[in-house]
Amino acid sequence: MPLNDDARRPPKDTRDEPVREFAQGFVEAHRHRIFLGLSIAGTLLLGPFAINNFFQDRVALGVFTSTFVACLLANAYAIARHRAPVVPAAVIFVASLLGLATAMYNNGLIGILWAYPGILLFHFMLPRRTANMFNVTVVLMSIPLAWMHLGPQLTARVAVTLLLLVVFSNIFSYIADTQHAKEAEQRERLDALVRQLEEQNEALRQAFSVREEVERIARHDLKTPLASIATVPRLLRERGSVAPEDDELLGTVERAAMRVLSMVNLSLDLFRMEDGTYRLRAQAVDLGALVQTVTRELQAHAHSKRLRTELHLPPEPLHAQGEELLCYSTIANLMKNALEASPEGGEVRVTLQHVSDADGECVELAVHNAGEVPAAVRERFFEKYATHGKAGGTGLGAYSARLMARVQRGSLRMASGPEGTTLSLRLPAWHAAVPARTAGRAPAPSAALRIEPLPALSVLVVDDDEYNIVVLKSLLPSPPLSVRTAVNGRAALELSREARADVIFLDLEMPVMGGIEAARRIRALQLQRGEEPSRIAAFSAYDDEGTRRQCLQAGFDLYLAKPATREEVFAVLRGQDPAHAQGAGERADQGGGACGWSRASCT
Template sequence: MDSSVESAFVMDVSGYVLAANGAAEKLFDLKPGQTLQQSNIYDLLPKGAADSRKTKIEEAIREVRSVRFEEEIDGRSLVHSIVPVANPWGEVARLAVHTLDLTKLRRTDEDLRREQQRQIFFMESLPGIVYHLYPDQTIRYANRYFRRYFGSPKDKTCREALNCSSDSCASCPPMEAMNTDRAEEWDWTDSQGRTFHLQCSPMTDSAGERMIMVLGIDITARQQAEDALKRAHAKLEDRVKKRTEELEEANIKLTNKSTRLISAMKKADAATRAKSSFLANMSHEIRTPLNAVLGMSELALTMSDPERKDSYLKRVMEAGNSLLSIINDILDFSKIEARKLALEAIDFDINRTVDATVDLHMLLATDKGLNLTSTVDTSVPSVLEGDSSRLRQILINLVSNAIKFTESGDVHIAVTVDTPPTDIKPGTPVTVTFKVRDTGIGIHKDKQKTIFGSFLQADDSITRKHGGTGLGLAICTLLVKLMGGKLTLESEEGKGSAFSFTANLRVGNPETLHAQEQDLISTSIPELPEIKVLLADDNPLNRELATTLLTEQGHTVIAVENGIQALEALKEERFDLVLMDVQMPIMDGVSATRAIRAPQSGVIDPSVPILALTAHALKGDRERFLEAGMDDYIAKPITMNNFYNAIARNVGKGQKRHQPIQTPQPRPDNGQPYDRITALDMLGGKKGLLARMDAIFLRDVPGEMTELTAAFDGQNWDTAMRLAHSIKGSSRTVGALKAGAVAEQVEYLCRHQDASSAKKELKSLESEVKSALQYINLTQGSP
């Protein structure tokens, strides 16, 4: 018993174990210290198993024969053999019990069965054909994909099942794989034109018989795509060849363009460095006169001596003019680059222009011990037509530079004509050459091209001896270009420089020049009767300056800070003149002017003269101001002569009629709150249609007015603006012009979210709408 690997023990008829081997000990779940021998097996087994075991033992004792049976206990599969041992009298006294544990074997069989099921399920679900081919050329298994295409292969040979058209089965790849015991691959096309890629693998089935498992994938679509790809290949080769030729040509162009871009990038880098240098230089140039202005102003404020105070103020004026000159250079450059600068064509005396340039610089040249001279060739017409101010600006820049960079010697201006006109008549084209020569330090050859660029100087180091913005020559270059000429330089370092430029001008008319001079003889302040002026400007300093200039001449000034306040003032008082700043908060000067010029604006005098106060002096600005309804403009910074002359030109124009910028009304000048005749004319004279419009107005406007008030109280600006716009259109349709004008102002104020001003106008609108509703109710349908 001890040598047996199976469980074996001997028991008596009562169930007590008399002897047992080690395998039997392991079979029962014994407690620690407990042994199988002398134990009752019925006490060691579960209740159900003990009853079943007792029944089988009693059967063996009763029939005195061996009993074999299977039993499941706690998940284990056990096979028991109970052998009774009888004495000589035939009585059973002992029983030998053998037990075989088949749990692992059963589990292995179950796993094998499940694996076979999984393989079958896998083959059934494959998106391709699978079949098992045997040496007798029969197919004993085929999956669902196979059966769907070819039907059931039962009782059919491979050739019959596949409807194969091959002449010899011996050379068929599956049979060749069978014979050579080697895997084969094969593209096979059936009788219907479908192509399958087949893989033939030799193997042994569960019965030990050799077979071929064939797996096939339908590659019909792929085959067709490959065929189409082959057909397209030839066309594609031609296209690639042509495209390659095009790309080679484009590559050559791109290489050339890249070269140009690299060059442009280098120029851009150089320009960036130049601008950085310019900004650093400009900071110095602006701060220098600005420091003088601030310092001298502070000294003047603390000085009680009138002479010294005047001296300080003169220096403030000089520093201010220097600062203005720098700013003018920057603005001139910006105007020219923005194509906003247009040259004038007026008659001027070339000799006076040159002499004025010499006179301007004579003191500076004398202080440096330089000899400043000029000559105008006799072939040059004495009177020319062109822009004398810009021509003088070029000469001043060149002469100023020449004096600045010349320590000894002379500076000379020469004016000649390239080809003297044979017939000197006014309007005859003529090309004049101007040359400014000096005996200064000269310019190095490497710097001669760069100095004409914007923001560049020959010496841009921090310790440079001479100042400047670096814009002078750039502005001169652009101005000369506008004049149809070219600015050139001849220079040798240490020996001086000569700047020359040409200008395409015309022969002028001496009589026209004489008439112009007569018009400009008087420069005194014009005398004006005492007037009442409305000044609208948001800048306190500008308001103080303009107010002082006006009150010193005995005029009355009312000052406001924006267009809305100006509009309100004109509704309350009559003024002789309005000075209107263009850029102001809440409502700018242009919008305020358009509102004032509207006959239904509510102002006392819509045609009051309006003069713009503005720093905008570019091309097109004057036309924009006049189109808005302004009469004239005064450019900032304000000078006394320009200021008083502009006012003198426009005082007394109060009867001038201005067309509003909005869509013109048929009767724009009646100034009445209601214009039913125009309303009827706009509707083609149809009184019935006007009556319907009146009914809609009476029906809808009160509700819109209520909604407008609620939207305003809730700060819902979009809704308030929409309702004001609706009331404006409805009012003008029925001829309630005053209500429409006030609604337009409310719409504007809501757009800019000006709550305080809109609240006041809203009250006016409520009053006007109430009056309009009463008026329309009385005159419904009638003009």
């Protein structure tokens, strides 16, 4: 049997609509409050009158009025408790009708006057159609009783005033209903808009989380093979017998791989800068050397526009506090913009100098070109997505450049006019001793490795990438080390059951079983057997703080980021923090440290 529309609707919460019989039309949400107010007023007015009737030997009238007051109070109490009315409206009407009739018959004008509040009470406590029917009955009953006591003239006036009261009550209710309906419609639209905005915000949050996760996975998948590429040139050099020409090619491969790794990490760092969670790893940065590097890289572009690039650099290096990759990215952005904005055959002038301002001693890099920024763009030049007249422009260049400058406790300003445009980058000056750089030189085997030979250890290398296994195994001398390999966490767990490993290099993202789950299970297995815990080092392309904390909770001892140098691997074998290894410092000078290759021990 098909259900009607009412049966299909879910049950409604009627706590704010206590009495449907008493709630149709006029200001639905406040009907019960009106009835409560009128009930209290009626009780205060009729209560003394009802009691006085008994003292005046008007028992019938006293019974009717007392019953009416009791019904009002009972229903008012029920409505206040969000319950259905105790007394039906018909009972109240009959009691009030009998009371009014008795009062009019016995008291004349005094009884007739009670018809006016009665009409108002019924109008505001009942649905409009029912109230009009009851009130017309009151008017029809009042006319003959008024004729009996007051005569035809006053009766006509009473009839007219009673009818006008009914009419104006309906007009007032109609106006209130119309206004309430408009307000309700506006509230519904506003609620729908709020719900729509909340849904859109939630969808944006989910999309942003998905995008971050996808980018995080993509960065991991890119960094894993790049780490192997960046490590192979170093291994070939350490074996010796590399011709100078080959060494130059190997250096090119190594620098290119490190540059790509740096840019992959920078994509994540920009999100951290916007969120305010980026941790600055300040170092001495030679801005003049970076300017020369960028100038060489952009030389072909300058020649294509017949531009001259003038460098006004001091004879001695000027070092600023910052990160090399952030400074490189900022300078490259400023000089590329200058080349694009400069007129054909013009000049790009780069000036580097030491200045002092209210914030102290700074290093200022000014890039000037003869082009002029349009007035419509100047006010929002550094805003996100602001672009003008550049095909394919994203509007992120100037925004990200100033963001990187501010993260390094510096500033980036723009001045433009008929004489051209100047972008001025200011960074705090470096006051400590400048560390010696070894970039570009083939590292000799570390003396520390010869002085402190490794003990005989059982090592387990776990990685799903065969190239990473090959590279890491080449860094582990055998003997004195006994090296085993596994392709995922489950295989590592099986090998741990066969024989305990002294040191485990464990990748995090692997099929079948990941590194974090494998670390927990290996710890539980060794605890169950009473074995000495292995030294477990996370070996991953991820380098964010969340992953490090997760490794700590899973039972890792150390964290080693890819690509790893021989010194860092040997530090793990000795139970030392790989961040303090000699090779880590060398690679930071080559650009790796500038892109977030900080090593943090999980102990």
